[in-house]
Amino acid sequence: MKRYFLEVAYKGTNYHGWQIQENAGSVQDTLQRALSKILRRPIQVMGSGRTDTGVHALQQFAHFDIDELGASSDFLKRVNAVLPSDIGILDVREVAPDAHARFDATWRSYRYVIGLRKDPFEDGLVWRCFYELDVPQMNEAANLLLRFDDFESFSRVKTEATHFRCKIKSAKWEQKPNHLIFHITANRFLRGMVRAIVGTLVLVGRGRMTLEEFEGIIKAKRRVEAGSSAPPQGLFLSEVLYPVHIFV
Template sequence: MEIQRYFIEFAYRGTHYHGWQFQKNAHSVQAEMEKALSVILKQPSYLTGSGRTDTGVHASQQFAHFDTDLNLDQEDFVKRINGVLPKDIAVYSLLKVKNDAHARFDARWRSYLYRITLRKDPFEEESAWLVYHKPCIDKMNEAAKLLLDHEDFQCFSKVHTDVNHFNCKIKEAYWEQNDHQLLFHITANRFLRGMVRAIVGTLVHVGLGRLDCGQFQEILDSKDRSQAKSASPAQGLYLCRVVYHEDIFI
């Protein structure tokens, strides 16, 4: 039978994982999923994800692709693999795609959500950043707009990263309040390692009056990670949407 490529749509709670990507001496989401996939397909199986997430970061929508010579039924596959996966990883769908489709390189836009809680909540200890002093959303949104007119985000990237350039196109970045939660939404064509958490941490300084928009612009122009503020905690960050061209799906 011919080789067929499939996309898996899935989600995970990243609390107990050292990120998405396989690591030799650490527990990763990729390792758990490849193990489950190999059990279901009864052959060694490997996944290529749409992108990596750092230790402790969650995903409410993530994609990965794999190849197989088996003709898979979506409903049966989803039921079986969810029966093998641990409770903090869930597969939502199996999608047949063209054989040159790529989960990482064909992603057009990626969106992240960052959750801040303004009150202590035992149910959000591992899913949001607790901030006792409420930052000003208007000031943070004013600064966030500056991101849309910028291209080089080296100042918000982890150092010693293996990228060829630091350019990203951000098409939306804004804060909203939902009861006791502050939610940051950001969408771009690509993200650098640690970028969203560094942006959030720096914007919160703006919201607390420790920086103004002029200083935030100076940080953007500096291309220097040491000029930006400390990254926000991992537990508040979620990869929440990955968008592809429709023509890759069969």
């Protein structure tokens, strides 16, 4: 039995997140159905992590097992022909038999895109936000995140997480002519964490929260202290990194 990693991209608008759910379409279920059809046997995939309803992925990874896959180029053509237009398999690579898409990931990156003007071609892909935002102040607040490792204040209240510790490697806002893009990289993320951080940072940018208050929210470890979550359509899982040695 061989193990393979799939590199997947998807537009999450029409899905209730990555993970399989009863009576709701998910990316994972759609992918498993396509793989099972092409490979003519039941296939189960394990993703590098969950994305919520309406959230997108520029790079998601998932692993699955099969005796022999055959030529990767032929496999990619066949499975992409079966998948809907909003899900694409970018690559497939054989990995070590014990490699795990979720547990072997070392760093995960998200980006959150705020649109500063109405653009019909970006519908469902940005948060249209017309507030006057103080970007340097938002970056000052984002930099405070690197000083802490417990982010319970930015986690969903109902969660399966056994702890709220995350190592944030970087967090910053990038100013574009018509967009603000928040980039964040960590070893793990809590459910709803990035959207809660973005929603709270926007309050800082609007002048409705000071840096001291933002830091106090982190220390409070209570979700009710933080701001409302930013809407899902602006969020993208952008990169997942693994140690080189797991690839065959």
